[in-house]
Amino acid sequence: MNGKYQILIVEDSEITLYKLKAILLRLGYEVSAHDRPQNALDWLNTSHKTPDLIISDVMMPGMDGYTFVKMIRSNAQTAKVPVIMLTSQTDLKDKVAGLEAGADDFISKTVSPDELELRVKALLTRNQEKSSISQSSSKVFTVFSLRGGVGTTSIAVNLAVAIAELLEIKTCLWDMALSGGQCALMLNLKPKNTLASLADWPEGSIEEGLLSSMILDHASGISLLPSPQFFEEGDLVTRATVDLVWTPLQMLAPYIVVDAGNHFTDPVISILERCDAIIVPIAPELASVNAAYQALRLFEEMGIDRRKVLPVVNETFQKSSLIPAKIAEGLKKEIFAEIPYDNVNMVRAINQGTPYMTLAPRTSTSQAFTKMAQRLTAVRKELEKEESPEKPIIKLTDNKFQRYF
Ligand SMILES: Nc1ncnc2c1ncn2[C@@H]1O[C@H](COP(=O)(O)OP(=O)(O)O)[C@@H](O)[C@H]1O
Ligand SMILES: [Mg+2]
Known part of the structure; x- marks a missing residue:
């Protein structure tokens, strides 16, 4: 670990995933992004990495966010990792279900970059052993x-x-x-x-x-x-x-x-x-x-x-x-x-x-x-650091771009 915090995101909406990832990368975090809970679980299994924070959507194909968070909580490797759930509506029922599943915080999918930064920092600083967040340049x-x-x-x-x-x-x-x-x-x-x-x-x-x-x-x-x-x-x-x-x-x-x-x-x-x-x-x-x-x-x-x-x-x-x-x-x-x-x-x-x-x-x-x-x-450069074995999930960044940077 090079002192950088690693954040795992699971979100099936390509554009939301793209946005969150871009914001978090820019803030200097390492990001592992997945469009399906199962892919994220597979990644956790194969990489043997423990992220410092997990951000999960609720409604996703294959497995919903609550089930995903329960699985995260029941696995010794990830039991203590803070989890933020992404919600489209701030329905109390959803929050209760999220809390029961083991989520620590909720944010709206339309969260502003500033608020996302604050919420993420707040949860990460509970974990004091890592060095301060590295400041990336523009x-x-x-x-x-x-x-x-x-x-x-x-x-x-x-x-x-x-x-x-x-x-x-x-x-x-x-x-x-x-x-x-x-x-x-x-x-x-x-x-x-x-x-x-x-x-x-x-x-x-x-x-x-x-x-x-x-x-x-x-x-x-x-x-x-x-x-x-x-x-x-x-x-x-x-x-x-x-x-x-x-x-x-x-x-x-x-x-x-x-x-x-x-x-x-x-x-x-x-x-x-x-x-x-x-x-x-x-x-x-x-x-x-x-x-x-x-x-x-x-x-x-x-x-x-x-x-x-x-x-x-x-x-x-x-x-x-x-x-x-x-x-x-x-x-x-x-x-x-x-x-x-x-x-x-x-x-x-x-x-x-x-x-x-x-x-x-x-x-x-x-x-x-x-x-x-x-x-x-x-x-x-940031994408390279991600050692995810799966196919790239962000189709928006498609094709030959990789060759330029
Ligand atoms: N995609 C385009 N389609 C049509 N006209 C364009 C397009 N891009 C630029 N122009 C026109 O070309 C002219 C020069 O554009 P400008 O941005 O000032 O170029 P430069 O900064 O290289 O001198 C402007 O009149 C602009 O409206
Ligand atoms: Mg000009």
């Missing part, structure tokens, strides 16, 4: 293209909104398109302080409070760290500025999406080096594919892990003969996601200062943003 996803007009900003804005919606977690959009960043405009926000004010800051660190004063909250659930307001202020943001804000920003938001714009500048390079994934938008035309090819080559020269570079085909125009498969062939790299064409709503979104995801939530384009968010937040 995930930083950077969107960068060497060519303008391919949807870098559109993807950054909407990916941030998609993550915030999917995980109900604060997501910060960091506008690093330094000369003429458009994120504030796209969100109809009016920055007061920007990173340009840190230009003469002495080396060292800045207070979270100062950084907070620059960050603007948006109704979609994201917050924005805006770029300098004026074109000529772009140069005031340097690698030193990135060094200053990197750590405090992670204290403020567990997920950060960077619009790194179209210029290969020193501060942008320092973000590309440190971030968890680089999304390279490609419009389906040859110049854009060439720009992506050049970007990939530069990343390789910089020693950036190729697996964290994720080309995304964004259909900024219709009916191109340059299909994603051909682009992948040209780049010698798989395409991570494809964003369908929707010019009308994209332009309306920009003109109204509303994110596309909010304006047109049900289109295939919005679904593509959500799918990207799902794949990016299913943290591969």
Whole structure:
């Protein structure tokens, strides 16, 4: 045991399981997730592990949650493990049945991440022998293209909104398109302080409070760290500025999406080096594919892990003969996601200062943003630690994602 708490979850709803798992992984717990009680029992038997906490649904196929908890209680290995039951309705009858079965606490399936964190911590701290919960750092996803007009900003804005919606977690959009960043405009926000004010800051660190004063909250659930307001202020943001804000920003938001714009500048390079994934938008035309090819080559020269570079085909125009498969062939790299064409709503979104995801939530384009968010937040490193022998249960994180991280 490496000092991390391990939490076992049993929940047959794919989306609830996905959400709980993502929240708990981000908080630094090890998670073993199962969609059937029998699978969880098999895992307990074969792994010989004793989780520090069990979270179980009530209504599940094969065996209900009460029976599952009774079995947990009757097994010496798990008899003392705290159990939280997930309820859809807070019916007293259900609670009584849960308590009789041996549950310690109840939470609603629609629990907020903050409440989940508190409840989980409360039960875990009854078990004092483990070290304190490890604090995981934020995930930083950077969107960068060497060519303008391919949807870098559109993807950054909407990916941030998609993550915030999917995980109900604060997501910060960091506008690093330094000369003429458009994120504030796209969100109809009016920055007061920007990173340009840190230009003469002495080396060292800045207070979270100062950084907070620059960050603007948006109704979609994201917050924005805006770029300098004026074109000529772009140069005031340097690698030193990135060094200053990197750590405090992670204290403020567990997920950060960077619009790194179209210029290969020193501060942008320092973000590309440190971030968890680089999304390279490609419009389906040859110049854009060439720009992506050049970007990939530069990343390789910089020693950036190729697996964290994720080309995304964004259909900024219709009916191109340059299909994603051909682009992948040209780049010698798989395409991570494809964003369908929707010019009308994209332009309306920009003109109204509303994110596309909010304006047109049900289109295939919005679904593509959500799918990207799902794949990016299913943290591969954490999944690897899970030694579950069964087939993966989270279908949402399907296919080739594993190869990238
Ligand atoms: N999937 C898409 N379908 C249609 N138009 C798009 C799409 N993505 C982006 N656009 C349009 O492309 C233009 C450039 O987008 P933008 O995000 O500003 O690119 P960049 O930041 O790379 O310069 C905008 O007019 C935007 O509406
Ligand atoms: Mg842009």
